[in-house]
Amino acid sequence: MSMTVYHGEPNGPSLTVLAALFETGLDAALVHIDLAKGQRHDLVFAQQPEVAMSVEGEGPVLVVDGEGMTDSVFIACYLDDVGKGGSLRPADPYARWEMMTWCRQLIERTAPAAAYLGLSARPPVGDAAVLAKIGSADLRARWRDAAAGLSSEDRLADSKTKIAQAVNKVEAQLDGREWLMGEFSIADLESYAWLAGMVGLVDSAFADRPRTAEWMHRVRLRPSVAKALSLARKPAPAACWAPGPEINRWG
Amino acid sequence: MNDVTLYHWEPNANSGKPMLALMEKGVAFDSHYLDLLNFDQHRPEYLAINPQGTIPAMRHANRVLTESTAIMEYVNEAFTGPPLMPENPRDRWRVRWWMKFMDQWLAPSFSMIGWNVFVGPAVRSKDPDELKAAIERIPLPERRTAWRKAIYGLFREEELKESQRRVAVGIRMLEAALGEREWLASDRYSLADVNGFNLAYALPLSQPKLSNDELTPNILRWLRAIYARPTTKACWAMGRTAMVKRVAILEQQYIGKVPAS
Numbered sequence: 367m368s369m370t371v372y373h374g375e376p377n378g379p380s381l382t383v384l385a386a387l388f389e390t391g392l393d394a395a396l397v398h399i400d401l402a403k404g405q406r407h408d409l410v411f412a413q414q415p416e417v418a419m420s421v422e423g424e425g426p427v428l429v430v431d432g433e434g435m436t437d438s439v440f441i442a443c444y445l446d447d448v449g450k451g452g453s454l455r456p457a458d459p460y461a462r463w464e465m466m467t468w469c470r471q472l473i474e475r476t477a478p479a480a481a482y483l484g485l486s487a488r489p490p491v492g493d494a495a496v497l498a499k500i501g502s503a504d505l506r507a508r509w510r511d512a513a514a515g516l517s518s519e520d521r522l523a524d525s526k527t528k529i530a531q532a533v534n535k536v537e538a539q540l541d542g543r544e545w546l547m548g549e550f551s552i553a554d555l556e557s558y559a560w561l562a563g564m565v566g567l568v569d570s571a572f573a574d575r576p577r578t579a580e581w582m583h584r585v586r587l588r589p590s591v592a593k594a595l596s597l598a599r600k601p602a603p604a605a606c607w608a609p610g611p612e613i614n615r616w617g
Numbered sequence: 618m619n620d621v622t623l624y625h626w627e628p629n630a631n632s633g634k635p636m637l638a639l640m641e642k643g644v645a646f647d648s649h650y651l652d653l654l655n656f657d658q659h660r661p662e663y664l665a666i667n668p669q670g671t672i673p674a675m676r677h678a679n680r681v682l683t684e685s686t687a688i689m690e691y692v693n694e695a696f697t698g699p700p701l702m703p704e705n706p707r708d709r710w711r712v713r714w715w716m717k718f719m720d721q722w723l724a725p726s727f728s729m730i731g732w733n734v735f736v737g738p739a740v741r742s743k744d745p746d747e748l749k750a751a752i753e754r755i756p757l758p759e760r761r762t763a764w765r766k767a768i769y770g771l772f773r774e775e776e777l778k779e780s781q782r783r784v785a786v787g788i789r790m791l792e793a794a795l796g797e798r799e800w801l802a803s804d805r806y807s808l809a810d811v812n813g814f815n816l817a818y819a820l821p822l823s824q825p826k827l828s829n830d831e832l833t834p835n836i837l838r839w840l841r842a843i844y845a846r847p848t849t850k851a852c853w854a855m856g857r858t859a860m861v862k863r864v865a866i867l868e869q870q871y872i873g874k875v876p877a878s
Contacts, residue, residue: 415790415793415794416711416714419718419722419786419790420714421717421718421721421722430707433707435707435710435714436714437713437714437717440710440713440714440717441710443709443710443713444706444707444709444710447706447709448706459691459694459695460677460680460682460691460695462690462691462694463682463687463688463690463691466684466687466690467682467683467684467687470684470686470687471684473717474721503782503786504779504783611721614725614759615725615776615779616725616726616728616729616763616776616780
């Protein structure tokens with residue numbers, strides 16, 4: 367079995383997957399691509415449905431025996447399954463439900479908001495050549511709008527609210543805990559990965575949140591996360607975004 | 618009294634997922650039916666169980682679980698009975714990928730169409746003041762917006778068109794995946810199939826021009842195979858509305874192409 371991770375700057379889903387890989391101690395080839403230039407769509411497996419139609423948008427891809435795997439939380443679950451430790455998820459079914467529910471709400475509510483805010487601060491390259499490569503029509507539309515700097519005031523405001531709600535949840539969850547689920551887990555990686563870049567963009571959400579600040583510091587100090595961050599090619603990876611999951615269009 | 622109580626609506630979409638998963642695992646549960654069309658899910662008695670007012674919720678021992686797909690994974694892990702996740706880690710990834718794709722991309726499009734043609738009209742005839750008060754009681758702002766749109770028929774044409782586009786894309790993807798494998802995510806029946814059936818059981822009726830034995834033979838084979846399971850029959854027999862009785866379409870051995878009008 368040979369594994370390759372195609373990843374962007376260590377932020378958002380790329381950070382989750384890289385750190386999860388390093389946590390498990392598995393061997394994989396690492397290939398850096400610029401997600402914000404649409405380079406994922408140049409890869410040979412880009413048109414596989416599970417890559418082209420990933421709900422996560424422009425995230426990393428883990429390729430195992432030619433199959434492209436996307437969606438950072440599930441890639442992390444896979445790495446945890448094949449890794450030796452089994453240490454990235456709680457073993458108890460209820461605690462595991464808590465972790466999966468936490469991640470689900472995060473990817474559904476927080477991640478789209480973070481990507482929206484991140485992209486409006488630093489729009490991606492969305493020229494005709496990039497757009498033409500993107501198979502999913504709705505991802506293409508998000509690219510087009512983000513590249514053209516078309517962000518709506520309503521959505522920006524709602525996204526800031528979503529970030530503040532997420533930080534409140536993290537702050538409450540960390541009461542008496544070092545990590546979100548008690549033990550360190552994928553929930554810490556995924557939450558940190560989407561929230562780290564919001565510190566400068568939604569300052570007010572992080573004001574007077576001491577437990578969150580300490581937790582973010584602890585996450586950064588994990589050898590796996592530090593190693594992932596050391597792979598950055600740009601000076602501020604947390605400011606690097608590519609079109610992410612869409613904001614809920616219904617319900 | 619059983620150790621498990623499930624608070625659910627019809628065997629359809631999110632409610633049907635844990636219903637069918639529990640039945641596949643052979644877990645006995647107390648069924649607590651909530652009439653979505655009567656807004657039972659936003660009444661104080663239920664909000665005491667799930668403050669978000671979303672259906673389904675499951676009580677096991679003294680714990681309450683929400684989020685239907687996460688509940689299914691819990692059911693699979695917490696109880697003995699036939700495994701509903703494959704052994705192979707990559708297959709497990711594929712099960713989760715497809716469940717997320719359906720939950721977050723495809724099902725909302727089916728749901729928008731369903732709420733526009735079924736849920737909205739079904740409640741619209743109620744007393745206007747009663748409806749207004751019912752909307753006010755909804756805890757999540759996103760759900761308030763959703764109900765307002767359904768009740769007052771406020772879906773924009775381009776929203777519905779986008780949903781229909783996604784349904785067409787999703788049907789093509791399901792057909793392709795089921796052309797490669799016996800079941801949706803691997804070569805064994807799994808939570809992805811439980812999830813998918815809840816989304817697609819009435820597909821040849823709701824989307825006759827896109828799904829039938831000529832155009833999507835693999836989807837039809839798959840739906841009939843799931844419907845043939847005794848647990849599926851027992852689960853769908855718990856339904857009370859005409860909506861879920863549409864599952865009987867799968868008893869037809871051949872569903873041909875709709876003649877061009």
